Amino acid sequence: MTESPVLRLRGAAFTHPGGSGVSGLELDVSPGDAVALIGPNGAGKSTLLNGVLGLVPLTEGSMQIAGSGEHARNGMIGFLPQSTELDPDFPISLEQVVMQGRYRRLGLFRWPGRADRAAVRAALDAVGLGELAKRPFGELSGGQRQRGLLARALAAQPRLLLLDEPFNGLDQPNRDALIATIRTLKAQGVAVLVSTHDLELARVVCDRVVLVNGTQLAFGPVDDVLTLGNVQECFEGVEVEIDEHTLVVPGHEGH
The missing domain is CATH 3.40.50.300 (P-loop containing nucleotide triphosphate hydrolases)
Known part of the structure; x- marks a missing residue:
């Protein structure tokens, strides 16, 4: 059906x-x-x-x-916009950027838990960037940053x-x-x-x-x-x- x-x-x-x-x-x-x-x-x-x-x-x-x-x-709904306001010079890791995709599920007063961290790892693996999780976002290539932002959208499952x-x-x-x-x-x-x-x-x-x-x-x-x-x-x-x-x-x- x-x-x-x-x-x-x-x-x-x-x-x-x-x-x-x-x-x-x-x-x-x-x-x-x-x-x-x-x-x-x-x-x-x-x-x-x-x-x-x-x-x-x-x-x-x-x-x-x-x-x-x-x-x-x-x-x-996950969304990958044409452009992002995220400053590549801001001191934040790729993993932290992707965790932003969990914020709607987390709400204002809950810290990320095991399920959130697992979702972030899965999203990074899905776009082929699992090994770069700790890398500063600004040090990634333009294409890698784009894939990282896709991972942020995927982290919301x-x-x-x-x-x-x-x-x-x-x-x-x-x-x-x-x-x-x-x-x-x-x-x-x-x-x-x-x-x-x-x-x-x-x-x-x-x-x-x-x-x-x-x-x-x-x-x-x-x-x-x-x-x-x-x-x-x-x-x-x-x-x-x-x-x-x-x-x-x-x-x-x-x-």
């Missing part, structure tokens, strides 16, 4: 107080399912992710998280993981490690929604794709959605190339 979606949007719109946003959202993200969220700069990808987190208001339609309404988001352009600026080894981590999470039943401008990534690691440009344009299996016509409509005004295997949007930087 197919499991119920972890995230379900029906006719949903998320709108900032200034009026910008994204609308017409009709999609499901199920356990073990990775969905790529693709669109040009300013298309509403980050708005959608922040809407799921409750940081941008739901102004139309409905959202269900794990079948229990939007309030079920607490403790169930989420059922739904939101990734906002996680591959920006990564070299090939860190990119490969992140892809391997996403595959492992899928196998463990975690639902993943990943915003990306990397169409090849969508083909490699995702099951379905949602195209957005202010509104949802398409949603479905990767091969059905990532057609030349659909991508040209989504990236209007940008030259799109296609060969037998790959769609290319030259010069696009995701935001």
